[in-house]
Amino acid sequence: MSTGKVRDFDEITSFLGDYGLFQILIIVLLSFSAMPAGYMGVIVVFVSDTPEHYCRKNWTTAAGFNDTEQCLDGWVFSTDRYTATIVSEWDLVCDNAWKVPFSTSLFFVGVLIGSFASGHLSDRFGRKPVLFFTMVLQTVTALIQATSVTWVMFSILNCLRGLGQISSLIASLILGSEMLSQSVRVTYILLGHSLGFGIGYALLPLFAYFIRGWRMLLVAAAIPGFLFIPTWCLIPESPRWLLQKGRVEEAELVIHKAAQWNRVPAPEVIFRAGECLELMQTYTYMDLIRTHNIRNITIFGVFIWMSVTMVYYGLSLNSSNLNGNVYLNCFISAAIDIVVYVATWLLINRAPRPTFLFSTLMFCGIMLLVIQLVPEDMPVMFQVLALVGKIGVSAAYCFIYVFFTELMPTVVRNMGLGICSTAARIGAIISPYLLYMSVYSRILPYIIFGTVSIMAAVVSMLLPDTRNSKLPDLITQTKHIRR
The missing domain is CATH 1.20.1250.20 (MFS general substrate transporter like domains)
Structure with missing residues (x-):
């Protein structure tokens, strides 16, 4: 029965x-x-x-x-x-x-x-x-x-x-x-x-x-x-x-x-x-704000995805503006991503999900903000800090797909990830114009990217941990945010 x-x-x-x-x-x-x-x-x-x-x-x-x-x-x-x-x-x-x-x-x-x-x-x-x-x-x-x-x-x-x-x-x-x-x-x-x-x-x-x-x-x-x-x-x-x-x-x-x-x-x-x-x-998109838990996860997700994607594409599209060979710069940027994805897989279960996301975004933000301290006659150091900062945001970029797939219940998962991804693309749309600001100040885009990365890191600590958790199927199974 x-x-x-x-x-x-x-x-x-x-x-x-x-x-x-x-x-x-x-x-x-x-x-x-x-x-x-x-x-x-x-x-x-x-x-x-x-x-x-x-x-x-x-x-x-x-x-x-x-x-x-x-x-x-x-x-x-x-x-x-x-x-x-x-x-x-x-x-x-x-x-x-x-x-x-x-x-x-x-x-x-x-x-x-x-x-x-x-x-x-x-x-x-x-x-x-x-x-x-x-x-x-x-x-x-x-x-x-x-x-x-x-x-x-x-x-x-x-x-x-x-x-x-x-x-x-x-x-x-x-x-x-x-x-x-x-x-x-x-x-x-x-x-x-x-x-x-x-x-x-x-x-x-x-x-x-x-x-x-x-x-x-x-x-x-x-x-x-x-x-x-x-x-x-x-x-x-x-x-x-x-x-x-x-x-x-x-x-x-x-x-x-x-x-x-x-x-x-x-x-x-x-x-x-x-x-x-x-x-x-x-279910409809309104169900993403129907309860307190799913509403908070949706709002935090929108901000984090927009921030991470803006910084990720900002650093990726900047390959041609860095000193040196554009083909080599692009390949190094991609190779960093591949190494980071493997490292993320090895480390992901060694820390709570929010802590992992916080660490990667904070690391990226600090590296990018340090760039403003680099003298004009040290372009190599400038380039190294930008690529090292990309390590953090690349880890965050692949990790948010894991994290929010685990946070969103089955009945609205595709809509929830769709909303987060939509917000992410707003960040991606903005990123070319932020790079264009380098015409007026070479370090200005990095100051913006670094600040946004740190803000997203702080917000990520409010999310619940989903490590070793089963996928929620219903909205009522959504985890509570941390306070």
Whole structure:
């Protein structure tokens, strides 16, 4: 007889084990899906970089954004580093220099829209369809963008590419998190999903080094996305989402297939009739502020995600402005991310979740604020502090996906992460303009990034600890904030 009580999903499916063939397949395939998102988010470093240039008429040397004289006969751009970027293609210097950070911000506007829309769409239509649709959107848009004939066309497509990039990233994160047990979930997010993102990021400077034109670079970046499409038949829908929609038989079919892959026996009836009724209720974005606990977590999440993402992309997009080789700087920045993701996985369970987040953000903030003490004649020290500061924010950037996946209950998890990711993209939209402030003061962006990082660190200590906790399914299971 049914009791109507919701059983814990992890407990029900514990017979599958943790690291069977099914779990390994899911981790590998979904991690592969995150790789294109890794380089699509920062490809602007090379596509929109400003080469050295001089005025065609009077051969006056120019230094990028500091130009003040009108150049009536156009510009001549150096081809030592690139054969072409959008800056050299459409003369985006002097009075048109504002178009460079604006087109970058439009990418993050698309990311913002995608963060909000993907949560609603995947809660309505499923994690799997949204993942594959947005992966195709990101890939096809990059190909079309490579054929852009005007800056306006490029910028509009930049927005659409951003929409696809974040939507596929969030959908794959949620899909994997909801199919894996608690002990595997952290490994998937850090060593799978985040590492896939980081490897994609690290591949970008390698592609860009051998492909010096922005059009062919976009084409090369789009191709791996097509390789993911055939995996449709291997990746199942989230059984948690199927249960939420009342599709119990389909959820059981996914679990039975997983048991076959892992070669373990499965009960003939996995979910008893009536026990998942609460999961089948309809939820909206208003439920994210319905109770005191979920409201506080949502508000704190919005601020922390916006702050972390603003600092992370601010430091990542700044690769071309640092001294030295832009390709090497970008690769070092990506390599830092990869090392940090592995280190985070090794250290994550050695401290409470809020303490870990506090430590990484505080470390980043202090390193960035110390930059203002570096003399002008020590550019190497300036660069080292910026890269060391990125260690902290990179750890925080991957960690918040783990932390807030554990904080948000299943019934509103995708919407909750969507809202947090939407706020994060506001931070990403702001970051190019903060970098642009370096025209007036080289250290000003770092002072802002450092201050924001420390503020987010303080707020993080108010969040509850979720270490070794099971995923909450219902809003009533949301943890209390700390006081």
